[in-house]
Amino acid sequence: MYRITGDDWDNWKDVSTHFTVTSAFAAANKIGATGLRGKSWPDLDMLPFGWLTDPGVNQGPHRPCNLTFDEQKAQMTLWSMAKSPLIYGGDLRHLDNSTFSIMTNPTLLKINYYSKNNMEFHYVSGETTSNTRHSGHLSPRYPVNPTKHDGMVVGLTSCTNDQANGWFVFPQDGKSDHICRIYETENGKNVSFCLGKTKPLLASDDDIMEKEEDQTKFHLAVADINDSCLDASASRRRTASEVKLLMFSRCKWHARQMWELNDKGNLVSSYSRLCATVESSKEAGITGARAWIATGSKGEIYLAFFNLDSVSRKITARISDLEKVLGTTFVRKHSCSCSEVWSGRNLGLLEEEISAAVNPHGCVVFELMC
Incomplete structure (x- = not known):
């Protein structure tokens, strides 16, 4: 069971963000794929139906689900078609008939358990x-972990994806180089998204031992945010739709903040071996x-x-x-x-x-x- 999204709460923005990453998981033939310890299933997080608390609150105050009846049916349907584990996130002591009917629809449960050839249908x-x-x-779109920065979305994708190409070094006289990618043309001119290239600071003697093999790796910093580096796996928990600087965290010596620029114009994460991509946040809706x-x-x-x-x-x-x-x-x-x-x-x-x-x-x- 692979958790493939952030935390899911009862708002439509959280629900809608699951469609792209779930489609990518299916396109990679990972739904029900056989592995060393059984089969793989995409965990889309719990279904936030019924009687709930607010995000991050363990003991009340409680409230009913904010999703409409149509939105709950859409969420249950996507979870079932993608064969995600169906985990109820509400209080079972306050289970109303409408919520119960959604959770126990016999055909949806049959699809979730027995169906095959599960995939997004593009026609x-x-x-x-x-x-x-x-x-x-x-x-079809590959999984993107959205990160909003000045109207842009930074994400991770397969390095074979055309969206991963186009990164380049932009020299700065007397200053650290920038790593940039052209993302659109405006009034006949190319508009680029850039991050500052910095050398990682070594934190300990153990880290120094690895310095030799890490000469080609670097941090990518945000110019207007102090001590904030591009992070391929931000560790703090977040909701599925949260987009504010998701892939940036405090700079430190860790593989998830190490990046390499290869000859193909790919910006490669040392942590995941996936490649960075960028697009306008308007396109990412x-x-x-x-x-x-x-x-x-x-x-x-x-x-x-x-x-x-x-x-x-x-x-x-x-x-x-x-x-x-x-x-x-x-x-x-x-x-x-x-x-x-x-x-x-x-x-x-x-x-x-x-x-x-x-x-x-x-x-x-x-x-x-x-």
């Missing part, structure tokens, strides 16, 4: 209620339509639509695209018998495409036989 299109057309194909897919033991196809926007959205998928992803083993014809899991409605036989109007921050889950 969906979405329209808002104002009929504004959105992109039909959602681009988690919005729009998302979809997940999974299969059951009797040929069922489970298709979940998620609306991450604050307005209603019509989301559509074509049955032919289900075949592209799952093959003819599960999609034998271009018509499917369909029911919606949360409402229990039987939608009959659907041909060519599957479509639904989804509430803001809500979801629908289809059980299909094709």
Whole structure:
């Protein structure tokens, strides 16, 4: 069981940040992958439903969950489709019927326990209620640990990802060099994000023994924050959506603050061997339509639509695209018998495409036989 996000509390921003990292975990074929001590599962943290306290408070005051009913169903659906352990985070002594119905939905529990081929489904299109057309194909994104700094987001990604390229040394006359990356073009000029390159201070005689092999490694400091260095694994606990300087902490001699710049223009973490990337915080927002897919033991196809926007959205998928992803083993014809899991409605036989109007921050889950 791998904890792949920060702490999750009952606000939509926390919930929505799980979609990108969960998609990456699935794309890497880590859901249910066999390891030395069993299989791997993505731990998305507890479900903050029902009767709760505020973050960091152990003993009251207590309050009801701040998530709407639609938001709770969306969270339960993502956790189930990703096969995350379902751990209830509320007070069981005050379990209301609505919360109980979400937590014990038999189809969602079946998906969580028995389903296979769990992954994000990228072939969906979405329209808002104002009929504004959105992109039909959602681009997959690698896990990013967001760090907000002057409107920018710094993250970690695979070094094979194109987003990891483009870092370079920017010399400073008489001062320490900067490590920079161009992230956008504004009025015909390149705009760069830069951090100061500094030599790590050795803390002890034991550290000095490693000095020889660490000549190529350096700290990256924030110019306007005293004693703050880029940290590939900030140790303090945080919520999933918290973005304020998540990857910066007090400078010290530790592998998680050591970085190397290779010939390919990758800024490599000595701690994780992942590479740094940067983008505008506007681009890093988690919005729009998302979809997940999974299969059951009797040929069922489970298709979940998620609306991450604050307005209603019509989301559509074509049955032919289900075949592209799952093959003819599960999609034998271009018509499917369909029911919606949360409402229990039987939608009959659907041909060519599957479509639904989804509430803001809500979801629908289809059980299909094709």
